[in-house]
Amino acid sequence: MVTAAALPWMAACAVCRLRGLMILRLLLAALISAPLYAQSNSFEGRPIVSIRMDPEEVLLAQPELEEALAALKVGSPLRMADVRATIERLYASGRYDNILVDADASGDGVALVLRTTGARFIRNVVVDGVPEPPSRGLLVNATKLELGGNFSESQTRQSVESLLEVLRSNGFYMAKVTPEIQPAPVQQVDIRFLTETGNRAKFSTPVIKGTPNKPLDEIIAATRWRKMFGLLGWKEVTDTRTQQGIDRIRRAYQKREFLMARVTLDSMEYHPAENAVVPVIAIDSGPKVVVRTKGAKISRGRLRELVPIYQEQTVDRDLLVEGKRELTEYLQARGYFDAQVDFDMSKTPQQEELIEYSLYPGERHKLVSVEVEGNRYFDDGTLRERMYTMPASLLRFRHGRFSQDYLRRDTNAIRALYQSNGFRDVEVTHRVEDDFKGKENQVAVTLTVKEGPQWFVSDLRIEGLDSVTTEDIRALVQSSEGQPFSDLNVATDQDTILNYFFNNGYPNATFEATVTPAAAPQQMSLLYKVTPGERQFVRDVLISGFRTTDEDLIRERIRNLNPGDPLSQSSMIESQRRLYDLGIFARVDTALQNADGETDHKYVLYRLEEARRYSVTGGFGAQIARIGRGNPSITTPAATAGFSPRVSFGISRSNFLGVGHTLGFQGRLSAVQRRSLVSYLAPQFKGYDNLNLTYTALYDDSRDIQTFNSRKFEMSIQLAHRLTKANTVQYRLTYRRATVSDLKITPDLIPLFAQNIQLGSVSSTFIQDRRDDPTDPRRGVYNTLDGAFASNLFGSKTSFTRVLGRNATYHRLTRDVILARSLSLGVINRISTVDVPLPERFFGGGATSHRGFNENQAGPRDLLTGFPLGGKALLVNNTEVRFPLIGDDIGGVLFHDAGNVYSNLRSMSFRFKQRDLEDFNYMVHAVGFGIRYRTPVGPIRLDLAYSINSPQFVGLKGTYEELLDPNLAGVDIVKQRISRFQFHFSLGQLF
Numbered sequence: 001m002v003t004a005a006a007l008p009w010m011a012a013c014a015v016c017r018l019r020g021l022m023i024l025r026l027l028l029a030a031l032i033s034a035p036l037y038a039q040s041n042s043f044e045g046r047p048i049v050s051i052r053m054d055p056e057e058v059l060l061a062q063p064e065l066e067e068a069l070a071a072l073k074v075g076s077p078l079r080m081a082d083v084r085a086t087i088e089r090l091y092a093s094g095r096y097d098n099i100l101v102d103a104d105a106s107g108d109g110v111a112l113v114l115r116t117t118g119a120r121f122i123r124n125v126v127v128d129g130v131p132e133p134p135s136r137g138l139l140v141n142a143t144k145l146e147l148g149g150n151f152s153e154s155q156t157r158q159s160v161e162s163l164l165e166v167l168r169s170n171g172f173y174m175a176k177v178t179p180e181i182q183p184a185p186v187q188q189v190d191i192r193f194l195t196e197t198g199n200r201a202k203f204s205t206p207v208i209k210g211t212p213n214k215p216l217d218e219i220i221a222a223t224r225w226r227k228m229f230g231l232l233g234w235k236e237v238t239d240t241r242t243q244q245g246i247d248r249i250r251r252a253y254q255k256r257e258f259l260m261a262r263v264t265l266d267s268m269e270y271h272p273a274e275n276a277v278v279p280v281i282a283i284d285s286g287p288k289v290v291v292r293t294k295g296a297k298i299s300r301g302r303l304r305e306l307v308p309i310y311q312e313q314t315v316d317r318d319l320l321v322e323g324k325r326e327l328t329e330y331l332q333a334r335g336y337f338d339a340q341v342d343f344d345m346s347k348t349p350q351q352e353e354l355i356e357y358s359l360y361p362g363e364r365h366k367l368v369s370v371e372v373e374g375n376r377y378f379d380d381g382t383l384r385e386r387m388y389t390m391p392a393s394l395l396r397f398r399h400g401r402f403s404q405d406y407l408r409r410d411t412n413a414i415r416a417l418y419q420s421n422g423f424r425d426v427e428v429t430h431r432v433e434d435d436f437k438g439k440e441n442q443v444a445v446t447l448t449v450k451e452g453p454q455w456f457v458s459d460l461r462i463e464g465l466d467s468v469t470t471e472d473i474r475a476l477v478q479s480s481e482g483q484p485f486s487d488l489n490v491a492t493d494q495d496t497i498l499n500y501f502f503n504n505g506y507p508n509a510t511f512e513a514t515v516t517p518a519a520a521p522q523q524m525s526l527l528y529k530v531t532p533g534e535r536q537f538v539r540d541v542l543i544s545g546f547r548t549t550d551e552d553l554i555r556e557r558i559r560n561l562n563p564g565d566p567l568s569q570s571s572m573i574e575s576q577r578r579l580y581d582l583g584i585f586a587r588v589d590t591a592l593q594n595a596d597g598e599t600d601h602k603y604v605l606y607r608l609e610e611a612r613r614y615s616v617t618g619g620f621g622a623q624i625a626r627i628g629r630g631n632p633s634i635t636t637p638a639a640t641a642g643f644s645p646r647v648s649f650g651i652s653r654s655n656f657l658g659v660g661h662t663l664g665f666q667g668r669l670s671a672v673q674r675r676s677l678v679s680y681l682a683p684q685f686k687g688y689d690n691l692n693l694t695y696t697a698l699y700d701d702s703r704d705i706q707t708f709n710s711r712k713f714e715m716s717i718q719l720a721h722r723l724t725k726a727n728t729v730q731y732r733l734t735y736r737r738a739t740v741s742d743l744k745i746t747p748d749l750i751p752l753f754a755q756n757i758q759l760g761s762v763s764s765t766f767i768q769d770r771r772d773d774p775t776d777p778r779r780g781v782y783n784t785l786d787g788a789f790a791s792n793l794f795g796s797k798t799s800f801t802r803v804l805g806r807n808a809t810y811h812r813l814t815r816d817v818i819l820a821r822s823l824s825l826g827v828i829n830r831i832s833t834v835d836v837p838l839p840e841r842f843f844g845g846g847a848t849s850h851r852g853f854n855e856n857q858a859g860p861r862d863l864l865t866g867f868p869l870g871g872k873a874l875l876v877n878n879t880e881v882r883f884p885l886i887g888d889d890i891g892g893v894l895f896h897d898a899g900n901v902y903s904n905l906r907s908m909s910f911r912f913k914q915r916d917l918e919d920f921n922y923m924v925h926a927v928g929f930g931i932r933y934r935t936p937v938g939p940i941r942l943d944l945a946y947s948i949n950s951p952q953f954v955g956l957k958g959t960y961e962e963l964l965d966p967n968l969a970g971v972d973i974v975k976q977r978i979s980r981f982q983f984h985f986s987l988g989q990l991f
Helices: 007-032 034-041 061-068 080-092 135-143 154-168 216-221 239-255 300-306 318-332 380-384 405-418 465-476 487-500 551-557 570-583 747-753
Strands: 048-054 098-107 111-116 121-128 176-184 188-196 207-211 262-271 274-283 289-294 340-347 353-360 366-373 427-433 441-449 456-463 512-519 525-531 535-545 585-592 601-610 614-626 641-656 661-670 674-684 691-702 711-721 727-741 757-769 780-790 800-810 820-832 873-886 890-902 922-931 940-947 952-957 972-977 981-987
Touching: 061 080, 080 098, 121 135, 121 535, 121 601, 135 154, 135 952, 154 176, 154 188, 154 239, 154 262, 188 535, 207 262, 239 274, 289 661, 289 940, 318 340, 318 353, 318 405, 353 456, 366 380, 380 405, 405 427, 405 487, 465 487, 487 512, 487 525, 487 570, 512 711, 535 551, 551 570, 570 585, 570 601, 585 661, 691 757, 873 922
Parallel strands: 048 111, 121 188, 207 274, 289 353, 366 441, 456 525, 535 601
Antiparallel strands: 098 111, 176 188, 262 274, 340 353, 427 441, 512 525, 585 601, 614 641, 641 661, 661 674, 674 691, 691 711, 711 727, 727 757, 757 780, 780 800, 800 820, 820 873, 873 890, 890 922, 922 940, 940 981, 952 972
16 A cells, blocks of 8 residues: 655555565465466566556546556556656645555456545634634634645644634633534535633732732732722633733833833633632833933923834833934924934933933024926926925924935935936935025025936847747836836836736746846847746636525626636636625635645635624714704794704615625614615626616605705615726616605795605716825815706606716825815706705705805795795805824815805806895805814814805794794894804815
8 A cells, every 4th residue: 555654655655565466466376386476476567458546536637637647558568667657646636645556467467456545625614612702713713724725634633722722812721622524525624623612711810920019909900800990800811801911011110111121921820610810920120211311302202202112112222222313303303404312321329220312403404495406307296206305384394304314215216216217327416505595594405316328128038938928928018128227127027927927827937037238338138038837727616615695696706717717816816806895705715725736727715704694883973063953933044053962773684685785774863864774785786896786765854954844755776887996877766755844934935845746767977086085085086977857757746857066176286285176066957847846956055065154054045034945056166275284183274165056057156245135146255274183984174164255134033833824923024144154063074
């Protein structure tokens, strides 16, 4: 028998087996007759009459099996060397654990039987029965069983030990782990570790060794291992809690300046009777370390940031030298360009370690000029984008940003840019001029570029490839004939070429570049030698780990990995991304089965872990603004400041019916709105990445517009088509029923506008988003165009068209100052005799449109009550200058908003002045200042606006019931206006 214990012995063992069989037969033959013995002395050289595999299951692809058995052919003489070579090839494939070769006489020839045992490969690994922490992912990783890797019993034993170690570190000291091995198709195994954890152990009073120089109670309090300061006992043990406790002890020493303190966890002693753990902690407090500065004042907090001994929790000379450099740059950044820093270490009379930094700031300077000269190939703007050194500016760097280190960085960056574009001999120097133009302490920096000659590629030869592949490669590389030559481009070409072959089934491709000067001056000749190696193909794709998901849905997302396709790494990763994009998998692993085996056809594996199907969200909040709240009073048509608490709730079911769709519900309840939304999302509709289909049903009862309350029920279907990364088109069909109530308008108009609304429409939206950051853009363009058509063809009681477009652009004025502007233009055109209902009109004003108005207060108003009626045309232009204010997280904004909501398109006007109390079709202007605080979800903003020409109007004093009185008895007519001062508080940029 031949085993897989060690490859060098495989062939020898097989030969021994064959010789042993022959010797046995020879001995038996000798007992019978000498002539028979003479005929059977050896199989060597006899013809092979048959070759059979046992079992007949083909573990290799048929072409690979034929290649492995090529040395053994029926009719050919048997050679031991051929047997050895065949066994070596089979073992090298990696798909066999054991190979046994039997040889039996068959007439004048030999019959060979290859008895094999297939290798096994890991498919799924599951650890059951462990409450978090630790997480399932951490436990699976602890087993160190890799997808597609070879399986052995010894690995399983090691995995059990690793799991027990992780479980013990998380308090499960009585845990038992039992592996369960289940065979799976295609030589795979699923490994399930069944775990009995028992109760999680709790902390108990730790044992402190060493020289803590601190009471035990203080150390225990620092760990936070006790519940409610010890009143409720000890917390349960987890690895994270243990490490955090040790870190807190260490930080407690640091706060008291014991920077050299050593805190280590020696052991965790488990006591089974109490199911408790005693941490044994070694503490060496060391001497107290005092860090001082002299010569210049630096705050304690800033000193802790700049001197890295606080972060590294140790004291050595390298860290002190780094602190010296940081302090020097800190002073230089504040205008002390000649600053020098030194330090000294000594001991105080109390035997404390004293580290004293001596600061010599010198005179304060101001960097007033940064110039680049000698550059012809690149313009100044291109070079300045790569520079740290910046002249003084009012908005951020009052004295400029300058240091010798910054100058070195700038010089190196400019030099690297030129060298990457063929200027091999470029020289970049800098000159610092003090007392610039005779003004004391004003500094100018000049960077001088001596470009030198530009080198080009004279010719490029590619060897080792056929003509078609060579042309494909030439289209990809940067170093083609006539292009600038640089070592960086050659290195980039190497990555490009190797990625090309890796993604076309050549995992062992190699690349070698030879660069030689050409005959012409400033010319280089390139030779690329490429050795593709053996090509690998997809044998099949094996998927595992899913339970609910439809397998067809998964296979639709796996592209360009069909049996027989070249094995492409990019296709494997892209298919993995597409599966993640469905949003229904918590984890997607991909690998090759038997990756190191010498086979040309590989199984591609995808192991999936389905995400939780249900997710629940909820929140509480409040809105503080001038908002409509359904107040029966008609005295304040422009609204008053109010407080509206808000509660939201959401639940969603992902992977609905196993097809990757999501069913969700969202609800919101506040003083101004009651809203519920049911949605059904089908992402990647029909397997197309760029199509998403959404069904929605909406109920909304809103009071955010002072004039009326609206209640509507809406159903819609939307197909979103992503044309490119930046461009998306949405198509919608909508049916809506709505009612309005509590109208605060002229009584004669109430019957007209209080009618029930039945609306059916088709609409489409085009979205173009080229912003660099949607939450806080600094450059780019954002365009939207929405068009809707409501008609009786779709069940509507009224007919109109509605178009709303928006264009926003973002420009850098300087490195940190952004000019942002947005223009919104909308038009509604009535087609039928029935007027456009109030809820379908344009309403504007507030934090999300024109900040010179309260929420939804722009546009035409009722001439008797003064409440807004909305309009059929909209024009608003917003302009902002955004700049840093304090540090990197707090910014400022100067803004100007201009525009209004107009009665119709013909009434749209750029007039500045209001003609009379019945004129609202003019442009209202507002200026203001805002503050932005950066957060991970977008900036929090506060805007204070002053309206230069806010509208005046006629209003009433009284109650809603008095308004309905035909004689308007007891109602006074008064003159009112929108407040000139407005405040807005919200999340996210306006545009």
